[in-house]
Amino acid sequence: MLVVAVAEAAKRSTLLGALIASLPLTSLLAMIWLYVDTGDGEKVASLAGSILWLVLPSLILFLVLPVLIRLGYGFWTSLAIACALTVAGYLALVRLLGALGIPL
Secondary structure (H helix, E strand, C coil): CHHHHHHHHHHHCHHHHHHHHHCCHHHHHHHHHHHHHHCCHHHHHHHHHHHHHHHHHHHHHHHHHHHHHHCCCCHHHHHHHHHHHHHHHHHHHHHHHHHCCCCC
16 A cells, blocks of 8 residues: 555656655554553663664665666666675675674
8 A cells, every 4th residue: 555655656756656665664563562562661762772773774775776777787687786796785785884893
């Protein structure tokens, strides 16, 4: 349902579609569910902190995808490359944080 809302909104305004897509609805719902289920604010705080760290490599997708498309790569090729680089970014960040002793 949310995907349809984003796609339909983006047909009218890419800004509106982007705004809806950027809302951290999954994270909010997960934090609410975790708190209701456990009553443990520290677990919620830990989840929120981990989400913050893992948002960083997800930005790779949004940086690389439009650049590749504008350079003339096809959509599917651009998406595959951007996804692969995003996965590499996740792996690199998890390794880096582990080496620095920062728990996720």
